[in-house]
Amino acid sequence: MRVSNELNRLVTAAEDRLPRIGRPVSVNATSMDSGGAMMVLRVNGVPFESVSRGEIEARYDSWNRQLAAMTLEKGNRLSLWTTFRRRRVSFGDEYRFYKPFIQQAVDKYLQRFRRHDHFENSFYLTMILQGDDLDETVRELEELGEGLMKALVSYDPQLLETYGHNGILFSEPYQFIGELVNGIDERVPVTQATGRELIPTSHLHFHYDTVEIRTDRSTRFAVCYDLKDFPKAGWGQTNPLLSLPVEFTLTQSFGCLSTAEAMKAIEEQINNLNSVEDKAKHQIDELKQAVALIAGRDLAFGDYHGALIVYGDTPEKAISNGAYVTSRALNDCGFKFVKATASAPFTYMSQVPGFRTKPRPMPKSTRSLASSFSMHTYSAGKARGNPLGDGSALMPVQTVAKSLFSLNCHASRLDEDSVGEKVAGHTLILGSTGTGKTTLETMLLGFLERFDPKIFALDLDQGLRIFLEEMGALYYTLREGEPTGLAPFGLPETKRNLAHLYDLVGACCRDENGKLSADDQRQIKHAVDTVMKLENIEHRTFSRLLESIPDTGEENSLWLRLSQWCGATNGRFAWALDNVPSALTNIADVRRIGFDVTDFLKKDYAATEPVLAHLLYLKDQMQKKGGLLATVIAEFWLPASYPTTQELIRKSLKTGRKADEFMILDSQSPEDAIQCPVFAEIRDLTATKIYLPNPDATREGYKLLNLTDREFDTLKRLSKESRTFLIKQSNQSAFATLDLGGMNDEIAVLSSSLDNVAIWEECTREAHGDTDLRMQLFQARRKGKRNRTPEAELTEEVE
Numbered sequence: 001m002r003v004s005n006e007l008n009r010l011v012t013a014a015e016d017r018l019p020r021i022g023r024p025v026s027v028n029a030t031s032m033d034s035g036g037a038m039m040v041l042r043v044n045g046v047p048f049e050s051v052s053r054g055e056i057e058a059r060y061d062s063w064n065r066q067l068a069a070m071t072l073e074k075g076n077r078l079s080l081w082t083t084f085r086r087r088r089v090s091f092g093d094e095y096r097f098y099k100p101f102i103q104q105a106v107d108k109y110l111q112r113f114r115r116h117d118h119f120e121n122s123f124y125l126t127m128i129l130q131g132d133d134l135d136e137t138v139r140e141l142e143e144l145g146e147g148l149m150k151a152l153v154s155y156d157p158q159l160l161e162t163y164g165h166n167g168i169l170f171s172e173p174y175q176f177i178g179e180l181v182n183g184i185d186e187r188v189p190v191t192q193a194t195g196r197e198l199i200p201t202s203h204l205h206f207h208y209d210t211v212e213i214r215t216d217r218s219t220r221f222a223v224c225y226d227l228k229d230f231p232k233a234g235w236g237q238t239n240p241l242l243s244l245p246v247e248f249t250l251t252q253s254f255g256c257l258s259t260a261e262a263m264k265a266i267e268e269q270i271n272n273l274n275s276v277e278d279k280a281k282h283q284i285d286e287l288k289q290a291v292a293l294i295a296g297r298d299l300a301f302g303d304y305h306g307a308l309i310v311y312g313d314t315p316e317k318a319i320s321n322g323a324y325v326t327s328r329a330l331n332d333c334g335f336k337f338v339k340a341t342a343s344a345p346f347t348y349m350s351q352v353p354g355f356r357t358k359p360r361p362m363p364k365s366t367r368s369l370a371s372s373f374s375m376h377t378y379s380a381g382k383a384r385g386n387p388l389g390d391g392s393a394l395m396p397v398q399t400v401a402k403s404l405f406s407l408n409c410h411a412s413r414l415d416e417d418s419v420g421e422k423v424a425g426h427t428l429i430l431g432s433t434g435t436g437k438t439t440l441e442t443m444l445l446g447f448l449e450r451f452d453p454k455i456f457a458l459d460l461d462q463g464l465r466i467f468l469e470e471m472g473a474l475y476y477t478l479r480e481g482e483p484t485g486l487a488p489f490g491l492p493e494t495k496r497n498l499a500h501l502y503d504l505v506g507a508c509c510r511d512e513n514g515k516l517s518a519d520d521q522r523q524i525k526h527a528v529d530t531v532m533k534l535e536n537i538e539h540r541t542f543s544r545l546l547e548s549i550p551d552t553g554e555e556n557s558l559w560l561r562l563s564q565w566c567g568a569t570n571g572r573f574a575w576a577l578d579n580v581p582s583a584l585t586n587i588a589d590v591r592r593i594g595f596d597v598t599d600f601l602k603k604d605y606a607a608t609e610p611v612l613a614h615l616l617y618l619k620d621q622m623q624k625k626g627g628l629l630a631t632v633i634a635e636f637w638l639p640a641s642y643p644t645t646q647e648l649i650r651k652s653l654k655t656g657r658k659a660d661e662f663m664i665l666d667s668q669s670p671e672d673a674i675q676c677p678v679f680a681e682i683r684d685l686t687a688t689k690i691y692l693p694n695p696d697a698t699r700e701g702y703k704l705l706n707l708t709d710r711e712f713d714t715l716k717r718l719s720k721e722s723r724t725f726l727i728k729q730s731n732q733s734a735f736a737t738l739d740l741g742g743m744n745d746e747i748a749v750l751s752s753s754l755d756n757v758a759i760w761e762e763c764t765r766e767a768h769g770d771t772d773l774r775m776q777l778f779q780a781r782r783k784g785k786r787n788r789t790p791e792a793e794l795t796e797e798v799e
Contacts, residue, residue: 019354021195028159029138030173036130037138039145040173043123044156045377050711050733060235060370066151067366071300075258081353082373083124084250088117095450101470102446105746113396118404121242123375126353155375156414174199180351183213183220206344210315221315223322224347225337226359227306237371240332243401246321247311251351254369255303262294262301265363304364307350308337379732381406382414388451391419395447397736405736409662411687411729424687425662426653430670431692434720437666438463440738442750453628456619457594460634464594466752466760473592480599483575488614489540490581493532500617501528507610507644509561520558523549542578543568576607588621601635609642616648629661636665637676653685670694671701679704689728693718745779756782
């Protein structure tokens with residue numbers, strides 16, 4: 001009973017147990033009434049699962065050197081607190097779309113995110129610097145903060161600060177500490193009161209096994225553990241804890257010691273280890289080796305402690321979760337935790353930076369701290385502050401570690417609000433046939449629909465057709481040998497259009513060496529100018545060019561080369577561009593359009609370059625009035641292999657963002673794509689890369705993708721049916737999945753097969769413009785009900 005009463009007494013004095021946290025004295029610094037000031041860094045962390053071992057080790061060594069330098073510079077005036085916080089996050093984003101099909105597909109897809117628990121990791125580093133003169137101490141602390149921001153730039157750090165909201169000043173450091181103490185994340189205002197008075201809002205009830213955390217809104221439970229010790233290890237010692245399906249906080253404090261203090265502490269610790277029954281030889285050896293490293297200033301020591309707080313919704317769940325986490329910590333990380341019972345109030349409060357009573361303190365090196373606080377994490381993408389629309393992420397996907405990844409085509413800095421900014425969003429998608437490339441692509445376009453984009457697509461095997469037409473797009477299938485409807489000379493006579501026509505006709509008329517002489521170019525310009533002067537637009541055709549170019553009778557004359565493209569001479573390729581101006585002449589006012597160009601996606605085919613070049617030029621007409629435009633090019637490496645189309649693609653990649661255009665370049669032949677003469681440039685200009693499985697990939701063939709060995713090995717092991725892919729964006733890298741289980745109806749629309757296209761065409765004719773009826777007929781008939789009457793099918797669908 002005496003122990004119980006003592007615990008209850010401690011609970012009622014929670015405010016008194018907090019360190020003497022004062023008030024903000026600058027944007028980032030908070031005073032401590034005991035003397036000195038505090039500063040907190042939030043660190044998003046650095047991806048590790050796909051990074052080379054050499055790079056990870058280099059970061060680890062650099063982090064140790066930074067810790068050692070700070071310790072040796074400030075000595076016992078400086079104390080560090082590290083916080084590894086793992087919390088459950090709920091997926092509550094709501095998406096509203098214009099098209100009912102997209103709304104239905106997205107709602108189904110998001111159900112799995114709303115049903116399952118997801119967790120996120122966050123890291124904090126708190127510095128407390130003691131000093132007699134507060135102004136001077138704050139100046140020193142801010143210098144330390146600036147140095148850390150530079151040293152940890154690849155970890156994406158951010159200093160917590162005071163900020164205004166609705167005319168009220170709030171403190172992020174208060175909020176951070178408040179979450180540790182109260183168990184809820186809420187704003188804490190800055191008033192005349194001290195942080196010590198403002199931060200505690202919960203009632204803490206310490207029982208023998210658990211602590212009960214009561215707030216006005218909720219009650220949760222936790223189990224407290226003290227870190228007894230952990231063995232010598234290298235980088236990423238706590239990485240196995242990053243994916244545990246449990247909420248917890250791992251706190252470590254490091255009271256920096258001067259060289260003399262460190263030597264004395266090491267000697268005392270060696271004596272203590274020699275005198276106890278459970279002495280550990282590896283600890284003694286490590287301490288002896290450290291003496292030499294301290295002398296060389298490659299290592300520093302501090303007064304260290306570790307505390308683990310594991311949460312649960314009930315006492316039983318907290319105890320169960322605690323047993324699970326400590327078991328994994330021991331078996332996977334070598335961390336030996338012991339449950340805090342009577343000492344639990346001290347363990348719990350030792351999470352708070354500046355708390356003086358540390359359970360189980362011991363001397364540890366900066367290398368040990370760098371090992372146990374590596375700030376490694378799984379990439380999470382960017383959930384808010386993105387360039388498009390309201391700034392929400394384009395779409396969520398789940399990583400192989402069961403965490404959320406906010407996928408965006410547009411890559412912007414994680415720590416910046418980029419809403420409305422013109423940021424590059426070009427995306428490269430590579431993967432072999434049957435890996436779900438088209439489905440992934442249409443899901444991206446589907447989520448994009450809420451921003452009402454324009455869409456231009458060069459498609460392969462009509463894979464996008466059903467989806468695009470359901471999105472309200474026009475769709476044309478261009479066939480070899482059949483009139484395409486393309487009539488370049490129907491464009492208005494402008495300088496820009498004339499320049500395009502000179503290039504287009506030139507692409508048709510190159511000699512066997514792929515060249516045009518100066519005289520050829522002069523004659524082409526004259527012929528184009530002459531045709532464009534014709535008043536009747538229907539007379540402006542390719543055949544009329546021949547009237548302005550003399551037939552010299554030579555074997556490889558310009559006239560003879562051009563005649564291959566003219567109907568007047570029954571040219572072989574007259575069907576391609578020698579057409580009377582029609583609906584496909586100018587598509588400036590079209591919002592969404594797709595072309596099946598399968599017959600043109602082949603090597604060394606004369607019609608490929610001019611036809612695709614003109615289509616890509618028409619795409620530019622769509623963007624004259626601005627607005628978001630998504631350009632999809634299937635098997636991009638083929639048009640990128642021809643001079644004219646290569647330049648058009650390069651132009652969009654380099655300047656498209658200024659006009660709100662972004663390209664999605666895909667290929668189901670990765671090796672062919674990589675061998676494209678400008679692939680390295682395309683790789684560098686695409687902000688987001690998505691690599692799907694390719695079991696036939698070779699390390700040499702994939703060299704230009706700039707994959708790490710770990711990324712390549714993992715990617716090669718993936719089966720085609722895994723629906724798993726690698727996302728690379730800036731310094732983020734993650735293996736994620738697209739789980740569309742139970743969405744067969746939607747998949748039939750997202751990725752068209754040729755047999756489904758035939759059914760779709762039939763249903764389109766019968767529906768007479770009723771898109772809802774078309775979809776109902778299509779879904780019924782594709783399931784083997786084609787011989788039923790539409791009325792019977794629809795009745796069954798309703799039932």
